[in-house]
Amino acid sequence: MSVMGVWVVGVVADDVVEETRRRFPDAAGAHGTWPESSACMSPWRKEFGPAGSLDRAPERLSRTDEIVRFADAVDRVRNDESEVDEFQDHLFHAVPQQEGEGLFCAAVPRGDGAAALMWALGLDTTLRLPGCCGQFLFDASQARSALPAAEQALAMDPPRRAHVAARVRQWLDEMADDPNHDIDELIDGPLRVLRYAARKGVGAVGLTLWY
Numbered sequence: 001m002s003v004m005g006v007w008v009v010g011v012v013a014d015d016v017v018e019e020t021r022r023r024f025p026d027a028a029g030a031h032g033t034w035p036e037s038s039a040c041m042s043p044w045r046k047e048f049g050p051a052g053s054l055d056r057a058p059e060r061l062s063r064t065d066e067i068v069r070f071a072d073a074v075d076r077v078r079n080d081e082s083e084v085d086e087f088q089d090h091l092f093h094a095v096p097q098q099e100g101e102g103l104f105c106a107a108v109p110r111g112d113g114a115a116a117l118m119w120a121l122g123l124d125t126t127l128r129l130p131g132c133c134g135q136f137l138f139d140a141s142q143a144r145s146a147l148p149a150a151e152q153a154l155a156m157d158p159p160r161r162a163h164v165a166a167r168v169r170q171w172l173d174e175m176a177d178d179p180n181h182d183i184d185e186l187i188d189g190p191l192r193v194l195r196y197a198a199r200k201g202v203g204a205v206g207l208t209l210w211y
Contacts, residue, residue, distance in 0.1 A: 002177070007113040007134050008207040009190040010095025011102040017139045017203045020091060027087035032131030032206065035077050067119065067174045074115045078133050078208065088207045091137070095205060101196040104189030111176030113186055114208055120167035121153065128153045130194070136206040143197040143204040154191040161187065 021028040096103040106113030114134025118126045130136045130146040138146055156164065168183045190206070197204040 003110060004211045005108050005110070005112040005176075006207075006209040006211065007104075007106045007108075008092060008095065008205075008209065009104040009134075009193045010205055010207075011193060011197045011200065012091065012094050012203045012205050014139045014203050016091075016094045017137060017205075020087070020094075020137070024083055024087040024090070027083045028137055031084075031087070032136035034132045064174045067171055070119055071112060071115050071175065074112070074118065074133050078135060088209055091205050092207055092209065102193060102200075104185070104193050106181070106186050106189065108172070108181060109177035111172060111181075112208070113181075114206075116168050116171035116175070117164075117186055119171050120164045125153045131206050134206050134208045136204070138197075138205070139203045140197070140201050143194060143202070146204075147194050147198045150191055150194050154187060156187075 099105055108116075118129075118133065121129075128149045130138070130150055136146070164187060165183050168186060172181055172183075194204055
């Protein structure tokens with residue numbers, strides 16, 4: 001059976017953020033937070049290391065086993081609270097339901113758009129992104145505070161962007177059933193939503209869903 005990985009970044013009202021945190025305190029507390037346990041983080045950093053170098057040609061990094069190990073490492077550090085599915089489904093219905101300034105949605109057959117972008121960006125840049133592995137839950141104040149780091153990570157000059165895009169393409173070729181996925185939108189979409197949230201004074205959420 002085929003699966004669909006969906007990465008959603010959308011704006012959300014502050015009252016929804018507050019209500020969600022009250023209703024799902026454990027899941028909300030863990031969502032977008034890097035694990036404190038070195039047992040979780042050490043394997044993740046080890047898997048990220050080989051893929052994070054920018055001085056190696058993209059074609060030398062096209063190894064399925066490396067990418068698969070990295071995808072598994074990403075899964076291990078994401079929120080895995082027992083109520084996470086209900087929590088994410090609740091927030092998914094709270095964001096705008098049409099893509100635009102307030103919603104980015106990357107649906108990738110057998111793929112994980114957030115992990116693809118992380119692998120392409122490398123370790124140092126990924127650690128500057130808001131939240132953890134594509135997941136976060138910010139009220140308006142937190143969204144504004146997160147924007148400068150997101151700008152540093154995702155607003156790239158042309159050579160850097162071409163390098164990142166080539167690595168995203170590698171990931172999709174190895175892991176996903178969508179050779180025509182919009183790589184520019186995968187890079188630009190999350191930052192567009194965070195900019196919109198900061199401009200409008202609303203919160204923002206990042207969700208990673210599987211169907």
